[in-house]
Amino acid sequence: MILNSLSITHRIPSEEAEQTMNEIESLAKKVYQSSIVLSSNLLFQWYQFNPFMWWLAKDNNHLIGYISVIPLKQDAFLKTLQPEFDERTHITNDDMRSWNDGINKNYSIHICSMVVDPDYQKRPNLPVYRLLVKYFLESLLSYGKNQSIVTEWSGVAVSEVGCYLLEKYFDLTLINRDNHNNCIFYGKTNIEHQQELLHRLLQRL
Numbered sequence: 001m002i003l004n005s006l007s008i009t010h011r012i013p014s015e016e017a018e019q020t021m022n023e024i025e026s027l028a029k030k031v032y033q034s035s036i037v038l039s040s041n042l043l044f045q046w047y048q049f050n051p052f053m054w055w056l057a058k059d060n061n062h063l064i065g066y067i068s069v070i071p072l073k074q075d076a077f078l079k080t081l082q083p084e085f086d087e088r089t090h091i092t093n094d095d096m097r098s099w100n101d102g103i104n105k106n107y108s109i110h111i112c113s114m115v116v117d118p119d120y121q122k123r124p125n126l127p128v129y130r131l132l133v134k135y136f137l138e139s140l141l142s143y144g145k146n147q148s149i150v151t152e153w154s155g156v157a158v159s160e161v162g163c164y165l166l167e168k169y170f171d172l173t174l175i176n177r178d179n180h181n182n183c184i185f186y187g188k189t190n191i192e193h194q195q196e197l198l199h200r201l202l203q204r205l
Contacts, residue, residue, distance in 0.1 A: 005059050005060045006057065006058070006059055006126060006128075006131070007057075007058050007061075008055060008056065008057050008058075008131060008132060008135045009055070009056050009058070010052060010054070010055050010056075010135065010139050011051075011052070012047065012051055012054060012056070014051070017044060017047050017051070018040070018044055020054075020056070020063075021040040021041075021043040021044045021047065022040045023063045024040065024043060024054070024063070024066055024068075024115075025037060025038070025039060025040040025043065027063055027064075027065075027066070027115055027117060028113065028115055030117060030118060031115050031116075031117075031118065032115075032158065036158065038087060038088060038112075038113075039088075042088065043068075045093070046070070046091075046093075046096070049093045049096050049098070050070075050071065050096055050097070050098045050099070052098075052099055053068055053069055053070055053071070053112075054066055054067070054068050055067040055068075055132055055135050055136050055139065057116070057128050057131065057132050059120070059126075063117075064116065064117040064119075064120045064128060065115055065116035065117060065120065065128045065129070065132055066113070066114075066115055066132070067111070067113070067114050067132050067133070067136050068111075068112040068113045069109045069110065069111050069112055069136075069153075070087075070091065070096060070109065070110045070112050071096065071097040071098070071099065071107050071108070071109050072091070072095055072096060072097060072108055072109065072110055073094075073095055073096075073097060073108075074108060075095075076090075076091065076095030076096075077108035077109075077110065077152070077154065080110045080154045080156070080184075081154055081175065081176065081184055081186055082176075082178075083176060083177065083178045083179050083184070084178070084179055085156070085178060085184075087110075087112060087156075099143055099146075099148045100143075100146055100147065100148050105147040105148065105149055106149055106151045107143075107148055107149060107150045107151065108150075108151065108152045108153070108154075109150055109152075109153045109154075110153070110154050110155065111153055111154065111155035111166065111170070112155075114129070114132070114162065114165055116128045116129055116132075127204075127205065129165065129169075130169075130201060130204060130205055131205070133165075133169045133201060134198065134201055134202070134205065137194050137197055137198040137201065138198065140194050141191065141194055141195065141198070144191045144194070149190065149191060150189055150190075150194070151188065151189060151190060152186070152187065152188050152189060153170065153172065153186075153187055153189060154172075154184070154185060154186050154187075155170070155172060155184075155185045156178060156182050156183065156184055156185070157182060157183040157185060158180075158182045162183070163183050163185075166185045167185070169197065169201065170185075170187060170189075170197065171187055171189075171193070171197065172185035172186060172187040173185060173186060173187055
């Protein structure tokens, strides 16, 4: 049974944005080495360009997990596949896209981070990763209906868990390793593929 206190949202009100970015940074530090955690200042800067890049899981309004992705222009997306890529320094506002921007209906997205509080990762009645991915895929399908169609995605995994998530939930393929020996993943996708991923996921919920 999934806890009634759990909520997942894709909307961060502007008046809560700075505090939310602080909470995201703090949660990331519980999971990752501090040296690779994106600062709340950088996250807030990204939020001001595109506030719809996060999917947040909360238990009694306490942040317990999130997915963050960055829609990128093609040249910037290709950088995410290179060994020297660094999210902290290689993405500028000019590289990013907002949803439904009218430039091109096809979108390339970089899966920036998937985090669940370690205290919640082993709770069988609360499959936070799967619930986040479910909400995320449903959002992508909704964007697709409005002519923002994700056609390719990338991600960098810094752990075995990250590799598993990118392969299992998104069908991404390991294509390279970065300069810190982290795994670089890439995959093609479309609306039908995202529907298939969602169907597979729902069978496990």
